[in-house]
Amino acid sequence: MDQIKAIFDALGPSNKYLIWDISLYVLFLLNVVVLMTLPDGSTLGTLLSIIVLIFIFIDKTFAFGHILKAPDPEYCHAKIFIGTYLIRATIFIAPLTIAGGTHEGKVRTAGIVAGMGGAIYMFMRWFTDQRDVDTTIITCFNTDVMMQNAGTLLVLARVVLRDRLLLGTVHRRIPSRVFGNSAAHEVEV
Numbered sequence: 001m002d003q004i005k006a007i008f009d010a011l012g013p014s015n016k017y018l019i020w021d022i023s024l025y026v027l028f029l030l031n032v033v034v035l036m037t038l039p040d041g042s043t044l045g046t047l048l049s050i051i052v053l054i055f056i057f058i059d060k061t062f063a064f065g066h067i068l069k070a071p072d073p074e075y076c077h078a079k080i081f082i083g084t085y086l087i088r089a090t091i092f093i094a095p096l097t098i099a100g101g102t103h104e105g106k107v108r109t110a111g112i113v114a115g116m117g118g119a120i121y122m123f124m125r126w127f128t129d130q131r132d133v134d135t136t137i138i139t140c141f142n143t144d145v146m147m148q149n150a151g152t153l154l155v156l157a158r159v160v161l162r163d164r165l166l167l168g169t170v171h172r173r174i175p176s177r178v179f180g181n182s183a184a185h186e187v188e189v
Contacts, residue, residue, distance in 0.1 A: 008061070011060065011061060013025075016074075020121075020125065021060065023117075023121050024056055024059060024060045024121070026117065027056055027091065027114065027117050027118060027121060028053065028056045028057075028060075030095075030110065030113060030114040030117055031049055031052045031053055031056065031095060031114050032053070033110045033114070034049050034095055034098060034107065034110045034111050034114050035049035035050070035053070037104070037106050037107045037110055038098070038102070038104075038107055039102070039104055039107070042102065044098075044101065045098045045101060045102065045107070048094040048095075048097060048098055049094070049095075049098065051090065051094060052090065052091055052094045052095060052114075052118075055087040055088075055090050055091055056091060058087055059084065059087060059088065059091070062074050064081050064083055064084055084130075085122075085126065085130060088118075088121065088122040088125060088126070089122060091118040091121065091122065092115060092118035092119040092121075092122045093115070093118075094115075094118075095110075095111045095112075095114035095115035095118060096111060096112065096115035098111040099111025099112045099115060
C-alpha cells in the first residue's frame with residue numbers, strides 16, 4: 001500500500017526533475033491529442049495510444065522503482081532498470097506507428113509530433129541518465145531470477161497465444177487439400 005501511495009505522490013512536479021516532468025506532461029497531452037483525433041474503428045491506434053499514456057504515467061511516477069521495492073526507487077527507475085529504457089522507446093515508436101498506419105492528415109501530424117517529442121525525450125534521458133550505466137547492474141534486483149521469470153513468461157505467452165497467432169500449427173485447410181480430391185483448377189503448386 002505504501003508503494004501505491006508513493007506512486008501517486010510522484011504525479012506532481014518535483015524540483016529535482018522539473019524539466020523532465022514538464023516534458024512528460026507535454027508528451028502526455030500530445031498523445032491525448034493523438035488519441036482524440038483517431039477515427040472510429042481504429043483499434044490498433046487506440047490501443048497503442050493508451051499504452052503510451054500508461055507508459056508515460058509509469059515513467060513520471062517512477063513506478064518500476066516503487067514496485068520492485070528498490071532502496072532508492074527514483075535511482076533504480078531512472079538510471080538502472082532496462083524496462084525504463086524500453087518504455088521510453090515505446091513512447092517514441094508507438095505514435096510514429098499510429099501516424100504511419102492512418103490516412104487522416106490531422107492524426108498523422110499529431111502522431112509525428114508526438115513521436116518526435118518522444119524520440120527527443122528518450123534520447124535526452126538516455127544521454128543524461130543511462131549512458132554510463134554498467135551492464136552488470138541493468139536491473140534493480142537479482143538478474144538470475146529476472147531471467148528465469150522472463151523465460152517462464154515467454155513460454156506461457158507462447159502457450160496462451162499459440163491458437164490465436166497460429167504458432168507451431170499447420171494451416172487448417174492444408175490437410176483437406178492434400179488428402180481430398182481437388183479439381184485441377186483448385187490445385188496450388
